[in-house]
Amino acid sequence: MAAPGQTGGFLADLEPGKYFLVSPVGDEGQLPHHVQGMTNEVTVA
Secondary structure, three states, X not given: OOOOOXXXXXXXXXXXXXXXXXXXXXXXXXXXXXXXXXEEEEEEO
């Protein structure tokens, strides 16, 4: 995880296909990020 204002990342060795990414993080008292639209689809060739 990255602190506010910073960036982070990860490295994954994935098989070819489509993957759906979601952010399970949520700010206290608010909906989780994925419910607010922080999702993405990635295609690995």
